[in-house]
Amino acid sequence: LTTPLSLSDIADKNNVSAPYLSAAFKKETGKTITEFVLERRIKYAKKLLKSTNLQVQTIAAHCGILDVHYFTKLFKKYEGITPKQYREK
Numbered sequence: 001l002t003t004p005l006s007l008s009d010i011a012d013k014n015n016v017s018a019p020y021l022s023a024a025f026k027k028e029t030g031k032t033i034t035e036f037v038l039e040r041r042i043k044y045a046k047k048l049l050k051s052t053n054l055q056v057q058t059i060a061a062h063c064g065i066l067d068v069h070y071f072t073k074l075f076k077k078y079e080g081i082t083p084k085q086y087r088e089k
Helices: 007-013 018-029 033-051 056-062 068-079 083-088
Strands: none
Touching: 007 018, 007 033, 018 033, 033 056, 033 068, 033 083, 056 068, 056 083, 068 083
16 A cells, blocks of 8 residues: 555466556445555555654655645545544644
């Protein structure tokens, strides 16, 4: 989760085509690979926000998202509050 992941990277590492992997993953989980990865990254971010004093931009980087503004937008989309608000509650 700490590095950028793309569908084609995952497919290549598993010796399958990207369309096949995408369809099979969605069939098994009900989610796209992107949704799954983002949910895991947000879950990891929540853990870091609660258990460390790292800056939000550092946590974003640890979660594989280098743009802190994008990270904050995603976090708010999934959690309904900003990372800072989450840490304070």
